[in-house]
Amino acid sequence: xxxxxxxxxxxxxxxxxxxxxxxxxxxxxxxxxxxxxxxxxxxxxxxxxxxxxxxxxxxxxxxxxxxxxxxxxxxxxxxxxxxxxxxxxxxxxxxxxxxxxxxxxxxxxxxxxxxxxxxxxxxxxxxxxxxxxxxxxxxxxxxxxxxxxxxxxxxxxxxxxxxxxxxxxxxxxxxxxxxxxxxxxxxxxxxxxxxxxxxxxxxxxxxxxxxxxxxxxxxxxxxxxxxxxxxxxxxxxxxxxxxxxxxxxxxxxxxxxxxxxxxxxxxxxxxxxxxxxxxxxxxxxxxxxxxxxxxxxxxxxxxxxxxxxxxxxxxxxxxxxxxx
Amino acid sequence: xxxxxxxxxxxxxxxxxxxxxxxxxxxxxxxxxxxxxxxxxxxxxxxxxxxxxxxxxxxxxxxxxxxxxxxxxxxxxxxxxxxxxxxxxxxxxxxxxxxxxxxxxxxxxxxxxxxxxxxxxxxxxxxxxxxxxxxxxxxxxxxxxxxxxxxxxxxxxxxxxxxxxxxxxxxxxxxxxxxxxxxxxxxxxxxxxxxxxxxxxxxxxxxxxxxxxxxxxxxxxxxxxxxxxxxxxxxxxxxxxxxxxxxxxxxxxxxxxxxxxxxxxxxxxxxxxxxxxxxxxxxxxxxxx
Numbered sequence: 001x002x003x004x005x006x007x008x009x010x011x012x013x014x015x016x017x018x019x020x021x022x023x024x025x026x027x028x029x030x031x032x033x034x035x036x037x038x039x040x041x042x043x044x045x046x047x048x049x050x051x052x053x054x055x056x057x058x059x060x061x062x063x064x065x066x067x068x069x070x071x072x073x074x075x076x077x078x079x080x081x082x083x084x085x086x087x088x089x090x091x092x093x094x095x096x097x098x099x100x101x102x103x104x105x106x107x108x109x110x111x112x113x114x115x116x117x118x119x120x121x122x123x124x125x126x127x128x129x130x131x132x133x134x135x136x137x138x139x140x141x142x143x144x145x146x147x148x149x150x151x152x153x154x155x156x157x158x159x160x161x162x163x164x165x166x167x168x169x170x171x172x173x174x175x176x177x178x179x180x181x182x183x184x185x186x187x188x189x190x191x192x193x194x195x196x197x198x199x200x201x202x203x204x205x206x207x208x209x210x211x212x213x214x215x216x217x218x219x220x221x222x223x224x225x226x227x228x229x230x231x232x233x234x235x236x237x238x239x240x241x242x243x244x245x246x247x248x249x250x251x252x253x254x255x256x257x258x259x260x261x262x263x264x265x266x267x268x269x270x271x272x273x274x275x276x277x278x279x280x281x282x283x284x285x286x287x288x289x290x291x292x293x294x295x296x297x298x299x300x301x302x303x304x305x306x307x308x309x310x311x312x313x314x315x316x317x318x319x320x321x322x323x324x
Numbered sequence: 325x326x327x328x329x330x331x332x333x334x335x336x337x338x339x340x341x342x343x344x345x346x347x348x349x350x351x352x353x354x355x356x357x358x359x360x361x362x363x364x365x366x367x368x369x370x371x372x373x374x375x376x377x378x379x380x381x382x383x384x385x386x387x388x389x390x391x392x393x394x395x396x397x398x399x400x401x402x403x404x405x406x407x408x409x410x411x412x413x414x415x416x417x418x419x420x421x422x423x424x425x426x427x428x429x430x431x432x433x434x435x436x437x438x439x440x441x442x443x444x445x446x447x448x449x450x451x452x453x454x455x456x457x458x459x460x461x462x463x464x465x466x467x468x469x470x471x472x473x474x475x476x477x478x479x480x481x482x483x484x485x486x487x488x489x490x491x492x493x494x495x496x497x498x499x500x501x502x503x504x505x506x507x508x509x510x511x512x513x514x515x516x517x518x519x520x521x522x523x524x525x526x527x528x529x530x531x532x533x534x535x536x537x538x539x540x541x542x543x544x545x546x547x548x549x550x551x552x553x554x555x556x557x558x559x560x561x562x563x564x565x566x567x568x569x570x571x572x573x574x575x576x577x578x579x580x581x582x583x584x585x586x587x588x589x590x591x592x593x594x595x596x597x598x599x600x601x602x603x604x605x606x607x608x609x610x611x612x613x
Binding site: 106115292298 | 363411414415418419420421422424425426428429430431432433434435436437438439440444541545549552553556584585587588590591594595597598601602
């Protein structure tokens with residue numbers, strides 16, 4: 001039943017752009033899919049208590065490396081984006097390895113990674129001669145605008161399918177981690193590092209694995225965002241605000257369930273868009289106002305997030321029904 | 325050569341003055357962390373509200389500046405208490421990271437509340453304090469004032485913590501959260517007093533910062549992160565460590581700003597922080613056990 005429902009949902013998502021092509025809703029859907037992927041990337045490590053506030057840095061690296069490689073080196077994003085992933089992964093190793101080695105955990109880890117996203121933001125701003133600084137940066141258009149080589153497409157349908165594919169890849173990786181030994185190792189580590197080490201878990205290596213995976217995925221999200229929007233600025237793809245936004249959307253959606261980050265992205269982006277469309281510029285700030293209150297309420301009353309709590313409720317109902 | 329030296333001296337001096345303000349900023353946060361074991365991510369946003377309070381009282385309603393400052397300090401102290409009662413108290417038993425995230429929600433709330441209420445324009449007091457010229461170096465009077473007030477504030481807090489009964493109780497709670505309630509200390513009351521004190525220090529910082537910087541809803545992001553890093557570098561909860569770390573950071577920023585750009589100063593400060601975390605994970609002033 002749920003299995004066939006899942007296939008039906010997937011078919012509907014793939015088929016959607018062939019029956020419905022209004023540009024604005026398509027744009028919102030693409031944005032939601034890209035951010036959902038970024039949030040899923042964060043939650044892959046976040047769900048094990050590895051709360052990173054540095055993911056804005058990884059996303060910024062992915063976006064800027066791809067764009068700079070294209071503009072200055074004339075390197076296709078097919079190579080530029082993997083370079084960005086590599087750079088994000090390397091940065092993750094450089095920062096995370098000593099962290100894990102020296103047992104910097106909990107909010108100390110959060111604050112070290114916060115410094116990381118601060119660094120990336122300031123470096124992008126400081127190298128304004130190359131990156132455009134806080135004014136933002138645009139990858140150059142390739143000839144007539146649509147090209148597989150340059151990964152630039154003018155049609156929204158193509159972008160929708162790409163974003164959908166990457167999003168599905170994110171969910172697939174989430175499931176692979178969920179089903180693999182890595183999950184058991186990391187759960188043991190999040191409960192008790194010494195205990196996990198005593199039972200033969202290589203604490204540093206396992207944590208590093210998931211961090212690099214998560215960082216590289218986030219860098220891919222950055223590259224994707226850059227190629228779709230054709231405009232990046234330090235404030236929209238990098239820095240502390242973006243890092244916080246990732247953490248909070250995941251918490252609101254549900255950190256322990258695969259679709260939680262997606263629900264978080266839908267809620268936060270739709271909230272912002274609905275307020276913007278219905279109130280225009282008078283609504284500036286209102287979305288974050290509601291968002292901030294929601295977040296505090298969620299952490300106090302529903303720490304599992306919206307989707308997580310709904311699923312737990314359903315399971316409890318079923319358990320009660322089965323018990324009778 | 326002589327000209328370079330005077331610029332260097334000026335940068336060093338300005339670094340010291342900036343260090344005083346940063347030390348004051350980190351003092352309140354350190355106090356909260358040391359006693360309640362919670363990181364107020366929204367600490368800089370409380371300061372932002374205090375700055376708006378100063379702007380409205382002084383520039384719009386023409387209150388005398390000292391009275392405006394007093395009102396602001398009390399108001400932000402009340403905000404600190406409210407933050408504790410409404411957000412932190414229900415989460416005291418939860419995972420530490422949840423408290424950090426909840427105050428992050430407050431950060432979003434305060435930023436956007438300020439955007440909605442006051443708009444995104446930059447506002448300033450319209451008060452021009454003179455620039456002092458000392459031996460060929462330019463020193464901003466407002467920075468000097470901030471530095472002096474920061475020092476006095478820190479001495480007062482130090483005296484309060486070491487010379488009064490309540491202060492002693494606060495330090496005792498910071499040392500051992502479980503035992504002190506058994507010794508007859510009302511931890512709830514101590515938490516409230518600490519929150520008020522932390523808020524009051526944020527209010528004082530607001531009064532001093534508004535003399536130098538324009539206020540806008542996102543001003544907190546420009547000095548909030550650096551404040552957290554200073555507290556962590558100086559070992560969270562360690563006041564002397566925070567004090568030393570503030571001056572180290574300020575000098576790095578000032579010198580980086582002198583030789584390259586201000587952004588590079590921040591980059592070096594952040595990078596220094598990360599490296600120091602690896603060299604001394606417990607912070608600069610950790611006692612070796």
